[in-house]
Amino acid sequence: MxxxxxxxxxxxxxxxxxxxxxxxxxxxxxxxxxxxxxxxxxxxxxxxxxxxxxxxxxxxxxxxxxxxxxxxxxxxLQNLAKYHRSKLTIPVIGLTGSNGKTTTKELINAVLSKKYKTTATIGNLNNHIGVPLTILSITPKAEIGIIEMGANHQKEIEFLCSISTPDFGYITNFGKAHLEGFGGINGVIKGKSELYTYLINNDKTAIVNPYDAIQVEKTENCKKILFSSDTQFLEADPFVKISHQNIIIKSNLIGKYNYTNIAAAITIGTYFNISIENIKDAIENYIPTNNRSQVIKKDDNIIFLDAYNANPTSMEAALENFSLIKEKSKTVILGDMFELGIETDEEHQKIVNLSDKYSFDNTFYVGEHFFKASTTNKKFKNFEELKNYVIKNPLKNQSILIKGSRGMQLERVLEFIT
Structure with missing residues (x-):
């Protein structure tokens, strides 16, 4: 057959x-x-x-x-998805990047669904199985498709583009994620930029952050839509607040690093003729879930839960942002970062040096990689050691940042913070 x-x-x-x-x-x-x-x-x-x-x-x-x-x-499955994509006449937006892919995808979907019937990647089903399944979930009723594409080695984005054939593409950023598979940061840039190569070769359009030098360089020969100069970052204390066309938008996302995710959604929404009123409403009503940029109040503690995943770039951004939040007592719980290859020990020590520099009230490092690092703060070889310590030494009246790679499952500590 x-x-x-x-x-x-x-x-x-x-x-x-x-x-x-x-x-x-x-x-x-x-x-x-x-x-x-x-x-x-x-x-x-x-x-x-x-x-x-x-x-x-x-x-x-x-x-x-x-x-x-x-x-x-x-x-x-993959060939059926390609065949189906060839029959679709609707615009498809492709997303990749080291950090913020899923949040950006959800924001874009929230904005575009104000006017259009959209189909977007569910969760982070963004690999060689998830992308075909997302394409095949697009029915004749859909008016726009939004496809998230993940990768941990070169040529993967190229392959996923051959299935999704995006009309528009956006790369959130180029960070120190999956260094082992990509072979270092230059490999990350090369691998993620396979989306740009597809767009250029097929005369499609890139969404570009004009303040990201790599994005600007890599899209020099590509049709592009730039972030609007009318979109301005205002603050992140803790939630990101921005101004667009002199209208204030208050998001439910923590961290200045989420500003570009919001800006991308605004840029795409504007291109597809979504009114600023609907853009504002969509962004202000988007509530992050699944351990991403969540703010949770538990008893007398405020928890900043960002434990879905972590790499050196996102860890640095989270620590910097947390240091700027105007809270009196702060605790940081950081879990190991995975897939860093030969740079594992060095990158964990860099994060320790940075975190220690901020002199938070409590700093806990969890996992075998962090345990090797040099620090005067508390280290735990595994989650069980952290759990036992937190039970015996309850955290009270604290603002707590929790961040680590998915394999650490640090959200489990919530059960023991009373």
Whole structure:
């Protein structure tokens, strides 16, 4: 069966699923494989739960009239997404960057959905599986697509662009994330800039922060839309407040670093003729979730939770911002940063040096990498040691910054802050 044949079946309901726990009636179930699972084994269950067909690549799981046998399920999913994208006539916005991708995507979606029917990446499903699934979630009712693309090595953004074929592209920034996979900061810049290469080669348009020298340089030969000079940063104490066309916008996002995320949403919204009143309303009503830039009040403590992920660039920005917040007593809890390769020890020591310089009331470093660093502040080899300390030494009347890589799951400490 060809991709065109499978596409004909797909367009009957525009439904694709990969998890039998979330099967929808008349969906196409793609039996993906992973290191610890084989989706082919769940084909029969998917059909039983209501899937119209199951796409498999192992003949032993064939069910007459109910399965479609292909050479490779993942490649079929990706090719089906490419085929669907080629049929779409709506504008698609592609996003990548080292930090702030998901927040920027959510802001853009909030703004554009004031006028248009949008389809955007759910959460951070931004890889070689998530991008195809997002493309295939775009139905004929959609008017704009917003696709987040993540990468931890070179050529990945190039591949994801070949699936999503964005009409507009925005790179949030170039930071010290996934240094191990990219081979250093220059590799990060090269890898993320694959989005610009796609835009240039296909005569598409980049959204550019004119104050980011790398963005300006890399888009020299690209059609572009610049941030408006009317968009001005006012303050972040703790929430970001900006001015656009002399209208004050008060966001629910902490940290000056979120200013450019907001500015990107304003720029794109303006291009697509969203009124400033609707832009303001969308941004002011966006509430961050999932451990990103969240402010939580717990008893007599104010917690600044930014524990979804971390790298040296985002860690530096978070510490700088926290140092500027006008609170009397401050505690910092920092967890290890991962995927830094040979620069791991050096980058953790730099963060320790920076954090120690601010002389917060309490500074706690958590994880094996931070434990190796030189500091007079408290270090914990693992989360359990931190938990036990916090239970025995309760934090009271504190403003607390919690930040670390996803693998550290530092949000768990909330349970023990009373």
């Amino acid at each position: 060809t991709i065109a044949d499978i596409y004909k079946i797909y367009t009957e309901h525009f439904l694709v699923d990969t998890d039998t726990r979330k099967i929808r009636p008349n969906t196409l179930f793609f039996a993906l494989k992973g290191d610890n699972f084989n989706g082919n084994k769940f084909a029969k269950e998917a059909i039983k739960l209501g899937a119209k067909y199951a796409i498999i690549d192992e003949a032993e799981y064939k069910i007459s009239g109910k399965t479609i046998l292909v050479a490779n399920v993942l490649e079929t």
